[in-house]
Amino acid sequence: MGYLDAASTEPLHPAARDAMVAALDAGWADPARLYGAARRAQMLLERARAEVAELLGARPDEVSFTSSGTQAVHLGVLGSLRGRRRAGDRLVAGAVEHSSVLHAAEVHERDGGTVETVGVDLLGRVDAGAFAEAVSRPGTALACLQTANHEVGTVQPVEEVTAACRAAGVPLLVDAAQSAGRLPVPPGWSVLTASAHKWGGPAGVGVLAIRKGVRWRSPYPEDERERAPGFENVPAIVGAAAALRARAEEEAAEGPRLSALVDRIRAEVPRLVPDVEVVGDPDHRLPHIVTFSCLYVDGEALLTELDKAGFAISSGSSCTASTLRPSHVLEAMGVLTHGNVRVSLPRGVSEGDVDRFLAVLPDIVRRIRSTLGVH
Structure with a gap:
């Protein structure tokens, strides 16, 4: 996993x-x-x-x-x-x-x-x-x-x-x-x-x-x-x-490493998946979090398919993920709320984990969209 x-x-x-x-x-x-x-x-x-x-x-x-x-x-x-x-x-x-x-x-x-x-x-x-x-x-x-x-x-x-x-x-x-x-x-x-x-x-x-x-x-x-x-x-x-x-003692080394992986996800996801909006400040941000939203995609379906592919990831507000309510954060920002994914990297995550995530994401989004008649 x-x-x-x-x-x-x-x-x-x-x-x-x-x-x-x-x-x-x-x-x-x-x-x-x-x-x-x-x-x-x-x-x-x-x-x-x-x-x-x-x-x-x-x-x-x-x-x-x-x-x-x-x-x-x-x-x-x-x-x-x-x-x-x-x-x-x-x-x-x-x-x-x-x-x-x-x-x-x-x-x-x-x-x-x-x-x-x-x-x-x-x-x-x-x-x-x-x-x-x-x-x-x-x-x-x-x-x-x-x-x-x-x-x-x-x-x-x-x-x-x-x-x-x-x-x-x-x-x-x-x-x-x-x-x-x-x-x-x-x-x-x-x-x-x-x-x-x-x-x-x-x-x-x-x-x-x-x-x-x-x-x-x-x-x-x-x-x-x-x-x-x-x-x-x-x-x-x-x-x-x-x-x-x-954690504080490790952060001098681990923080920049995670931040570089997040930069890669921020750059690669919109290149690999059409109609995606990466949200949040690209520079003044926490080192381990990146969030993006996919048009024409149901967030719950996306999380389910990612789970089947071996990834534990959340969508929208962690406290409203089990409801049908959109994230109050994304609504306040005025950005896309559909098909939202928050990737947050733990201590020790490998570059290979990120590679594998970027490899499976495009096909999962394509399949979900195709079930809705979106190509």
Whole structure:
């Protein structure tokens, strides 16, 4: 199987596996207790917290672990809005944010808040000027912007937006799920979220970092004082920290290699397949993601045929792939939404995997089109 869906889940890094196996024996106890086994678990937990904090540019006491990146986003958005109710009820977000941000925004609206969505250009980049204007309006409590888009890979102008938020006195939540471990985390954020399985850590570990001085109040019941209450999965958190460290150390070599393979796919797909639109910024992008859309092709049929040919690939939004709804990202960009394919290259993917994908794709698209009477 050629696995080309790393934007959904990066395969478990060997460093994570080794760290988790070691921590299963030493970190099984409840780190909140006082006996010896619990203290050992607590030591492992705090060591992992310090490592993740260092790699993300935070202080250890600013970092909490959640059960997923989605939970981290929900807690970050709703908790920040709740903590800043006296400042206002306006939320500003980019139009191509991950669905977890948009769903939290819908909850905020249902509770009486207001949401302003800032549009993007054809490459999927948010309009920094429009974003700055939006956050400067009275009553803005929070702004949200991803570091890079999860579907098309376009890097967002986080530093420009950060400066605008700072000038307006508005905290900025930065969703770094796709870029953590691949690109440096932009400075100046107020709240940061990430997800371990995107960088080769185990599934079930999210990161929520909240800067000191940022007002935040839990959306959970009043007696829950922790940001993410519950029993931490210490072995998984230890594995997540080990994977993030390893991924960051490998990126100097692996990032350019993957980026060159993506450049090849971007160039070859429209040459080999007629009526194809490659989307996203060709230059200012994540190193491992390329997305294209095929006219006269059903996306689900295309994925099914690629699966039969031995390729695991996603189409459109990873959170709406099982529905008939078009990708909100592609719609916001104003580009073709039909027959969409997101190729995302995992660590260690070979040039041969890319060669094989490019070899089978044209015939698969031709056969699907022929069933619809398109030649």
